[in-house]
Amino acid sequence: MMPTSAQLRFRTILFWLVPALMLAVPMVVNPYVLFIINGILIFVLITLGFNFVIGNLGQLAFANTAFFGIGAYSSAIATTSLGLPWIATIPLAGLAGALGGFLASAAALRGIRLYYLAIITLAFGELMRWIYVHAKSITGGTDGLSMPRETLLGFSLTDDRVKFYIFLVLTVVLVKATLNLLRSHIGRSIMAVRENEVATASLGIPTSRIIVIAFMWSGFVVGCAGSLFALHTAYVFPESFGMLQLIVSFAMVIVGGLGSVLGSILGAVVLTALPEYLRSFPGMEELFFGLIVIAVLLLLPQGLASLLRRLSPIFIERYYRE
Amino acid sequence: MKQTLNVLAMTLFTALPAFAGETTGLTDDTIKIGVMAPFSGNAASYSKAEVGMMAYYDKINEEGGVHGRKLVAIQEDTACDPAKGLAGVKKLIFQDEVFMLHGNSCSGVALAIRPVVEEAGLPWMIAHAASDSISNPRAPNIFHGLPTGSANGRAMAQFVLSRPDTKRVAIIEHSNDWAHSYSDPARAYLKENGVDPVADLVMERGQTDATAQILKIREAKPDFIIASLYEAETAIFLRDLKKYGMSDIPVMGTAGTDLENTLKRVGDLDTVKNYFVIHSYIDSLGGDKLKPWGDMIKKYNPDEELSTFSFASIGSAIAVVNALEAAGPDLTRSNFIAELEKINNLDTGILSDPITFTHDDHQGVKGSAVAGFVDGQPTVLRSWGERY
Numbered sequence: 001m002m003p004t005s006a007q008l009r010f011r012t013i014l015f016w017l018v019p020a021l022m023l024a025v026p027m028v029v030n031p032y033v034l035f036i037i038n039g040i041l042i043f044v045l046i047t048l049g050f051n052f053v054i055g056n057l058g059q060l061a062f063a064n065t066a067f068f069g070i071g072a073y074s075s076a077i078a079t080t081s082l083g084l085p086w087i088a089t090i091p092l093a094g095l096a097g098a099l100g101g102f103l104a105s106a107a108a109l110r111g112i113r114l115y116y117l118a119i120i121t122l123a124f125g126e127l128m129r130w131i132y133v134h135a136k137s138i139t140g141g142t143d144g145l146s147m148p149r150e151t152l153l154g155f156s157l158t159d160d161r162v163k164f165y166i167f168l169v170l171t172v173v174l175v176k177a178t179l180n181l182l183r184s185h186i187g188r189s190i191m192a193v194r195e196n197e198v199a200t201a202s203l204g205i206p207t208s209r210i211i212v213i214a215f216m217w218s219g220f221v222v223g224c225a226g227s228l229f230a231l232h233t234a235y236v237f238p239e240s241f242g243m244l245q246l247i248v249s250f251a252m253v254i255v256g257g258l259g260s261v262l263g264s265i266l267g268a269v270v271l272t273a274l275p276e277y278l279r280s281f282p283g284m285e286e287l288f289f290g291l292i293v294i295a296v297l298l299l300l301p302q303g304l305a306s307l308l309r310r311l312s313p314i315f316i317e318r319y320y321r322e
Numbered sequence: 323m324k325q326t327l328n329v330l331a332m333t334l335f336t337a338l339p340a341f342a343g344e345t346t347g348l349t350d351d352t353i354k355i356g357v358m359a360p361f362s363g364n365a366a367s368y369s370k371a372e373v374g375m376m377a378y379y380d381k382i383n384e385e386g387g388v389h390g391r392k393l394v395a396i397q398e399d400t401a402c403d404p405a406k407g408l409a410g411v412k413k414l415i416f417q418d419e420v421f422m423l424h425g426n427s428c429s430g431v432a433l434a435i436r437p438v439v440e441e442a443g444l445p446w447m448i449a450h451a452a453s454d455s456i457s458n459p460r461a462p463n464i465f466h467g468l469p470t471g472s473a474n475g476r477a478m479a480q481f482v483l484s485r486p487d488t489k490r491v492a493i494i495e496h497s498n499d500w501a502h503s504y505s506d507p508a509r510a511y512l513k514e515n516g517v518d519p520v521a522d523l524v525m526e527r528g529q530t531d532a533t534a535q536i537l538k539i540r541e542a543k544p545d546f547i548i549a550s551l552y553e554a555e556t557a558i559f560l561r562d563l564k565k566y567g568m569s570d571i572p573v574m575g576t577a578g579t580d581l582e583n584t585l586k587r588v589g590d591l592d593t594v595k596n597y598f599v600i601h602s603y604i605d606s607l608g609g610d611k612l613k614p615w616g617d618m619i620k621k622y623n624p625d626e627e628l629s630t631f632s633f634a635s636i637g638s639a640i641a642v643v644n645a646l647e648a649a650g651p652d653l654t655r656s657n658f659i660a661e662l663e664k665i666n667n668l669d670t671g672i673l674s675d676p677i678t679f680t681h682d683d684h685q686g687v688k689g690s691a692v693a694g695f696v697d698g699q700p701t702v703l704r705s706w707g708e709r710y
């Protein structure tokens with residue numbers, strides 16, 4: 001069952017209504033809750049970018065932690081060493097992430113697939129972490145880099161409320177851009193590569209270029225998330241971009257729904273908010289995290305997004321792999 | 323339009339109440355204290371460092387509290403992760419609304435949360451994380467209640483040079499900030515005394531063999547080795563040192579290793595007979611002077627397996643309670659901070675060195691003792707051959 005045109009219009013209204021309502025959030029929550037919400041917005045972008053390559057392009061690539069670190073360090077280095085205002089470093093971080101995506105796509109272009117691609121991209125992430133540790137004069141080494149305190153239009157960027165509005169705007173823009181990209185001929189080509197690369201090439205679609213574009217978009221989105229993370233924690237250091245980060249974001253993709261934008265959002269919200277809610281019960285976070293991943297894999301193998309699709313056709317994403 | 327936007331922005335940004343009150347976290351009969359530690363994750367074992375402080379607070383509460391107020395500790399997990407630590411500290415400050423903070427074991431987390439705590443203005447007594455940068459440059463509300471990395475690093479080098487005829491010193495360390503916080507000040511002290519390390523080596527975390535490093539050390543022929551390594555890697559290093567017949571060279575380790583635990587790990591006294599560690603206490607783990615403190619911890623935590631980490635936060639807890647008592651019943655954050663700054667030469671009865679805070683210096687403990695095996699027994703030393 002596909003959504004009717006009226007339902008599609010309602011979906012569009014809903015897309016803009018939710019962030020509009022969220023504008024009031026800083027007025028009703030304390031800085032701690034706002035800090036968590038800001039973290040969720042960052043994870044939405046990380047999951048979105050990650051899902052773009054493994055869900056939509058169908059490549060088992062795990063370079064998103066590398067893109068995330070590249071984005072965070074680009075912002076931190078540009079503000080601390082070059083003296084750029086943080087806000088100006090967001091596109092820089094995105095472009096640096098895209099460059100990382102370009103490098104990561106080289107392995108895929110060489111015809112490396114599945115577990116081999118997974119290992120190579122994992123190694124790429126670890127190589128980047130090695131660079132963060134050892135390029136001490138640029139990255140601060142294991143001590144990391146502290147972000148300078150800044151203001152934007154007279155408002156302090158240490159204020160979680162200011163961060164929230166910036167993060168929200170950027171998240172909405174990048175989610176919308178990703179949706180538009182997926183609906184474009186490039187997006188359809190990306191999904192065609194996922195379904196059958198050889199058949200796609202036989203239609204005259206330049207699959208290599210499509211793979212590079214997908215990796216670069218993923219790197220751009222996650223790189224921007226890295227820039228937000230640098231401001232969010234005001235401190236960038238290598239341990240934040242390790243295997244644990246990768247496992248968490250992979251779990252978010254799986255729990256939300258592979259290849260689904262809605263799933264990326266749901267996975268990030270659920271696996272950030274609920275473990276945080278359980279932080280007062282030592283040991284429960286890890287237990288919960290494991291249980292929810294197992295439960296979703298057993299009961300909702302297509303992720304939480306599939307639950308919403310069952311409830312209403314307005315949540316059906318045409319580019320989702322059924 | 324611009325004016326409307328300005329009005330809207332000002333409305334949004336003034337809607338939240340201010341949290342930094344002088345008496346936030348106080349009632350007539352309680353003082354809320356936020357305690358941060360890595361209760362989960364890879365560094366969860368460091369949460370033992372908060373056990374002593376919690377037991378001391380239980381003891382004070384049993385004796386009637388401070389001016390009739392019970393000390394209520396609210397624990398938050400940092401998992402030794404800056405983002406998680408930031409969430410935890412924001413919860414303590416803005417949701418639980420604690421009067422002060424005490425604790426934290428990981429320097430990376432402490433450095434990340436420092437701006438938040440400094441801006442919020444509530445007092446923070448650091449109980450375990452040793453990096454100097456947490457309390458230097460000085461913040462009005464942040465105090466270091468244990469020897470910092472530089473104090474420990476200098477104490478390590480002082481002990482090394484107190485051994486007669488020590489001229490050739492090798493350094494082996496992890497390539498992380500924790501290791502550098504010990505080895506850099508040690509290196510500086512050696513240089514002040516005209517000693518340049520004869521070997522500067524790295525052993526990465528998780529390395530299971532130290533042969534390459536040992537062979538380089540053998541070439542350098544050191545009189546003493548400074549090892550800024552975690553406990554697991556220290557055990558491997560000492561094991562391999564013995565394997566190559568070099569266990570007669572004394573090795574100076576950090577406060578991140580425990581003498582007795584290291585012995586347990588290597589399982590043979592001969593391997594650790596020349597191993598020395600920074601030891602911030604007046605006695606060894608099983609010694610008579612630490613026993614009352616060990617009994618106190620056991621009373622409130624019967625299942626606690628005591629290690630030197632278990633005692634790490636007691637000294638700073640004593641300083642906190644002293645200042646709370648001195649501040650009187652009309653406690654505020656400002657008069658508590660003022661009383662902390664009056665603490666002068668406080669003999670805690672557990673730390674090897676006294677605590678002194680001044681208005682300009684919030685790093686309260688300036689030195690540390692050393693522990694090593696003397697005649698097969700763990701012994702606390704002031705310098706080479708001199709018992710504490």
